[in-house]
Amino acid sequence: MKKIYFIFYILMLSFFSNIDAECSIEKYAVLFNGGYQSSYNYAAYYNDMRQMYDVLLNIYEFPEEHIIILQSDGQNSTNDLRFKYANGSNYYVNSAWDLDTDGDYDIESGAATSQNLFAEFTALSSIIDSDDLFYFWATGHGANDPGVLNASLAGWNSTLFSDANFASAVSSIIAGTEIYVFGQCYSGAFIDNLTGQSNAIIVTACDSEELSWTWYNTPTVQYQWGTYTNNTGDRSLFLKEWAKALSGYADYNSDGEITMFEAFYYAEHNDYTGPYGAVPKENPKYNDIFNIGGLVTLNNWEGSPVPEHLFPVCILAIMVFSGFHSSHYPGYPHDYCLMCC
Ligand SMILES: [Ca+2]
Ligand SMILES: [Ca+2]
Ligand SMILES: [Ca+2]
Ligand SMILES: [Ca+2]
Helix, strand or coil, X not given: CHHXXXXXXXXXXXXXXXXXXXXXXXEXXXXXXXXXXXXXXXXXXXXXXXXXXXXXXXXXXCCHHHEEEEECCCCCCCCCXXXXXXXXXXXXXXXXXXXCCCXXXXXXXXXCCHHHHHHHHHHHHCCCCCCCEEEEEEECCEEECCCCCCEEEECCCCCEEEHHHHHHHHCCCCCCEEEEEECCCCHHHHHHHHCXXXXXXXXXXXXCCCCCCECCCCCCCCCCCCCCCCCCCCCEHHHHHHHHHHHHHCCCXXXXXXXXXXXXXXXXXXXXXXXXXXXXXXXXXXECCCCCCCCCCCCCCCCCCCCHHHHHHHHHHHHHCCCCCCCCCCCCHHHHHHHHC
């Protein structure tokens, strides 16, 4: 009889440890600067990347190992980044691999080709759980493909990732909430392909038939690590405002959280060539068919373990909602955890 009790005890221990693992709410990001070729890989994109990485790492505390960065030619020492002198002539440098200058390389060794991006999505699809947050962000170039609402994201070495192929690749990633941010030209064309992703919020710098814009004529000033308010230096106009919004500028209701909706509102209204700014216009787009953007933030993904006194509630929830996964409301991790355990 004691043996039976012991086996039961082991089974229960195993059960609870599984609950804990399944309740682990984690956040993952892929940051992408395809660059296309060295002559098209403007300093603005590199600066966009450094700031986005800074925001995720230091403000939202994404684990460093959960931020996958594909940047132009990867860890290849060939000069790949184009700057302009004040007289208009170009010069090229090797993009830094250690973006935050802490001594560790932050970018992947492989180049930011469409093939390597596809491989990263495939790898993540077996890691990301249905209670996790997935954040994809891209800067760089885009191509307008034949047909209606068709476009591609440019990768290194002149590779292209079409909107349809991109959506197909990320369809294997099933996270609780997915956020897609595109800064490239014609990026609005990605929205129709991605609306099938569960709990996806899609943000683009421009509409499907529009160009997006960057500063490219501030040759000697690079983005200064950690200074979000720095408006000097080459930057993509929409992505600069998006990063500023997330770094603290967009808390319109002063509740201490910046939702995706707040961030978009700020970025759209402060985009220099946006609908409220100068010409030429880019019209940023926001798609949130699950109506969760007013709740989703990049915070609150600490993977709150279930407090012991709630175990009985979790077990009851499993029995009642067997196989059920609720919509993801990151502002309320405890509520969600009760539903998914
Ligand atoms: Ca290089
Ligand atoms: Ca580093
Ligand atoms: Ca499309
Ligand atoms: Ca707020």
